[in-house]
Amino acid sequence: MTPEAELAALEPGYADCPALPVGVDPARWRCEVHLASPRLRIGAVDLPAVRPIMMVHAEGPMADGTPGQAWGAWRSGGPTAVPGGLTGTAAGGRSRLLGLTLEPVYGGRADFYTGVLSLRFALAGPVLPRGCAVGASVPVEVHLKRPAPSVWVSRNPPLVHFSAYDDAFTASAPEGCGPLSGLLARRLGLPATSGNVISYEASYTFRMYDRLN
Template identity: 35%
Template sequence: MTRLLRTAAAALAATTLLGLTVHTASAAPAAPPKFDFTDCPALPAGADPAQWRCENLVSTGTARFGALAEQPLGTMRLTFAEGRLDGKYAQVFGSLKAEPVEVPGGLFGVPGTERNPLLRLRIQVRYAGFSDFLSVGDRMGTQHLKVGVTSPLVPKSCTIGDDTDPIVFQPLRTAGPDVISTNPPVLRFAMADNAFAVPGPHGCGAFTHLLSRRLGVPAAANTNAMSLVTYVGLRGYP
């Protein structure tokens, strides 16, 4: 991801492009989201702040996996830093925060039961311990993800996938990058992955079998999909 964004950022700064075309957004684009840089990570020892920047990515989109029909995802905010260390490219993960979303049909998949506070079911995309934001062509890096499962009856530890058995998200760029603003610098692109597999439930106790059937997981590769539109805010380190 970062090679692509580095190129776009270079265009914003009127420096040399790295061989990728950066587009100017059409007239009257949707207003970009508000960016939050409070989770920018500390730089590694020996890093020159002038050679580093923090990136805050705000994404919205849809996902489907297993037996779960396509539905909107909560807004996701991903923060990380990238720069040079000992003459080489380096990156530091900051945070991934996503809004939980309600699953229609609730815990048992019965229409309307999501309105019962005890039977509601929410899912939330979470970080699963690994990220590599360096892109190769249109391949926008790799992130390990898991899906938090929240319901009053389900253990708080319940997730679909976990840090040892993650969803391996390797999206392809499908549009952009577009320059939305030069001051402050804001970019936009779209990406999607329909090749990943989804593991089964972890930490769900007595609800493991129920959730496996309810959500149709584990689900094989090429039977799931996630599509995102992402805005990128950039900030240097002082």
């Protein structure tokens, strides 16, 4: 994808820029729009291509000079099919009734200064109730690290590429999944305290708040 195409794909995210905290200088705050293409291994499930996720947030100095942030939005490209469905077999993968999808969902906490992000992993299928998820009651917390420095593709307008990952988070057992909770936990190999990995390649752009309109 060309830089022009990447910037065009990121542009809609500015509609989700959050309101600024009271008393801050808009000229020193920026709205960032990220587009990430994740890979996920959780328990016994390996998803090398999760649907893209757009994240929007704002950051800048608070009135007292300390670093501040404001959350904007999390927009998922939709659920990703889990190979093998509920049974983990070729037959399960072909069966509509036994189909299973997974979708990362924002868990209510994001700190872009430290890389901490809380997530839920929504699970869905024809025989699963709404609300079935890993991290349903207590979100899964990931601590994202950068394996290499960010790369500035363009300065004006800004376009930055970077990678991030966490290979040490704990994934809990699925909750809210009705009578199939036990079967689903065994199928997914959860809970799992090791072997879980989330990584992604991302692009982001930004605008200062005094130049948003």
